Amino acid sequence: MYRDALIDGLWRRNVASVQLLGLCPLLAVSYNVRNALGLSIASSFVLIGSSLTISSVRKFIPDNVRLPCFVLVIATLTTVATMYMQAFAYDLYVQVALFVQIIVTNCMILGHIESIASKKTVSESLFSAIGTALGFSAALLVLGTIRQYLELAIPLAAHPAGAFLVVGLALATLNTVSEQITKKIPALRKT
Template sequence: MSATKSYQEITADGLWNNNPALVQLLGLCPLLAVTGSVVNALGLGIATILVLVGSNLSVSMIRNFVPEQVRLPAFVMIIASFVTCAELLMQAFTYELYLILGIFIPLIVTNCVILGRADAFASKNPVIPAATDGFMMGIGFTVVLVLLGAMRELLGQGTLFENMQLLFGPMAANWKIVVFEDYSFLFAILPPGAFVGMGLLIALKNIVDGHLKARAERNRADEPKPTVDRRVRVTG
């Protein structure tokens, strides 16, 4: 089956129109749980991107060979394999961050974003569009993770990019930015703060979408309408 969408449409869907976090509202459990800081959010986001791209690639490659009866179990096994790879890589290279993220790394297996893209897109499209879809959906999900993490870290601790060395090594030890000295707002760090922050991001997207829709309607209204020749031709 050929791709039903252009690469531009796939990109727009992943980043904005069909963003898995802001529009589909999928994967909210890890999204809300680990976004207390930018480094946590970015670590989970990178792991999710790797799993999304790998699983979409694999599902697309075997889509014509897997019987309908075992389709979903096969997809879950593929996703679990890539999650195991991501987990082992984090244990090897970012062990302290792996300990902080804890159970939410293996729980990527049950993330509805991963299985949803495998079933809805990768199983119906060729390899390159499927990989592109996985990458763009992962980027869209990660952007929301990082925005929410930055919002909560800034409001909760008054800092940005703290402990980035857990992900990027010693070179990132000085990336921390202190915005407010001796500041703490516990509500932003706790789960209720995550729900409020997520609601604000969704509301902001809806406002932007409303403005874009209103502008498109104004542009259509301003377009010159084609004139119709109403002259009556008399023959005799």
């Protein structure tokens, strides 16, 4: 079960490369590794924290106010993350402030809570959240690395237009090679 949740998050149902969710911060922040790492940590904290909170109180949340409750928890944790970033990593905060604040509206997190954390047990949703967070962080870090070093050769790579090009090419490459990879490792096949 835990193995499945991790493989799902990292590969089979990766939020960035398969579900294509949370692309706004992904495209905007990934122009260098440092920013990518900062946003990964903040998003992972909010995703895992809110999943844990919601799944542990899910039986007490009435269906008709579930969305306000979810958003309240996510917004609270996002604000906490913003405060700590502002206090202990101010240089990074100045660079990524806007995109940390809009974690609140990240459909990756709300989607995860609506479909998993509000329905499954605490440990299941915890592992699923860790898997999803790792998948999103991996995508951010890979893009951040590619764009930071590609910029040395092609300056466009660090600009917004370059973000779309790099993401498009990366997805195309991933789709091409994923068939070969799943042939070799059947566990990675999408179900």
